[in-house]
Amino acid sequence: MKSIGFLSFGHWSPSARSATRSAADVLLQSIDLAVAAEELGADGAYFRVHHFARQLASPFPLLAAVGARTRRIEIGTGVIDMRYENPHYMVEDAGSADLISGGRLQLGLSRGSPEQVIDGWRHFGHLPRPGESDADMGRRHTETFLDLLRGEGFAEPNPRPMFPNPLGLLRLEPHSDGLRERIWWGSASDATAVWAAQQGMNLQSSTLKADETGEPFHVQQARQIRAYRAAFEAAGHQRRPRVSVSRSIFAIVNDLDRAYFGGDTSHDQVGVIDNMRAVFGRSYAAEPDRLVDELRRDEAIREADTLLLTVPNQLGVAYNTHVIDAILTHVAPALGWR
Structure with a gap:
């Protein structure tokens, strides 16, 4: 069994070809896609956060709105750039959104990704301390945020x-019990995965990772997951952690799917991002039977308990509902995920 959700980057464009203008x-x-995904039986609705871009940014109003319109589905981020926060x-915003949703918030954090502007976090009033990098x-x-979430x-x-x-020292309100254990760290390297486990x-x-060994993306990612789990256990935490991976996966079941995604998607790509050599995982797009065979060979998907399907949000709610439904109907049962 796997928890299966979607991850939207939330692009918009004034182009006539975009459904989000x-x-x-x-x-x-x-919001509408999260409602539709819940009705299909999907497990999660996750949203990316980017500043200074025509994409989703401040996540908490959206998370609160999704929480108010849904009843079961997990709602989360993948990821919030903590350099800006x-x-x-943020503890007050997160506590409010979690209480509105009834404790369904799964909050993904990170040190951030390449930016639209130079040192954008400076415009938000944040500066590294002497000797600190922005990371x-x-x-x-993040460490301050985690400490505050304890509610002391x-x-x-x-x-x-x-x-x-009340008597004694005061904490930030509203406080949501249990949210501290539903915080995730978006990691691109083995070292930061171990740090997340220790925290x-x-x-x-x-869908990208620091290219630390030259091996295929899914092999390096699976090794990262195993290192994370070992570090989590060594740190003495008393619960079983969750691990998610993100993939672009499209089951081609009609001519429109074939027109959008029928090209060759079978190879990883290697590039440089933020002065780091990175390997970018391949997309998967094929007829369901072939897709099942290809996904069985993805070691990192096998290691993870949660799979986030990156969706082409500019194609609109109806088509993205179809994309999610095709995976849940034609692929997940054959792989034992459902």
Whole structure:
């Protein structure tokens, strides 16, 4: 059994060929797609976060809206760039969204990805400390966020407050019990996966990874997952962690699928991203029987308990509902995922 959800990057474009031509389009369609995915029996609705781009950005209004419109499906991010975040304010936003959803938030964090602007986090008022890199700053923000999520009091109350206070030091409100264990870290390297395990976070491993051995992407990713699980156990955490991988997977069941995705998708790609040599995982697009055979050979998918299907959101809600349904109907049962 696997938890299967979708991951939307939330692009919009004024192009006549795009079904999402404005920010309003992509936000409202994201809510509609989450509702449709829940009705199909999918397990998760996840959204990417990018700043200074025509994509989804501040995630919490969207997560709260999805939480209010759905009842069962997990809602999450993949991922929030922590270089941009005020951890204290974020705890309040996350707690509110989690309570609205009834405890279904699965929050993916990261040190971030290549940006649209130079040092965009500076415009949000965040600067690395002396001797810190921007990645160090993102991890520091994360550690503060995780500590605050424990819900322990830390702030001295005003002796003459506007409203009566409970006894002792005050914590941030609203607090949502259990959210601390539903935080994930998006990792591109083995070392940061081990760090995430030591922090007690779940692991999100994406469609790219630092090319550390020259092996195929799915082999390197599977090794990263095993290293993460070993580190999680060694750290003495008392629960079983979750691990997700993201893939572009399309079951070709009609002519429109073939027109969109019928080309050759059978190879990994290697490139340089943020001065890091990275291997980008292949897409999967084929008729269901062939697709099942190809996916069986993906070692990282076998290792993970959660699979996030990246969806082409600019093709609209109806087509993306079809994409998710085709995987749930034609592929997942044959692989034992359902």
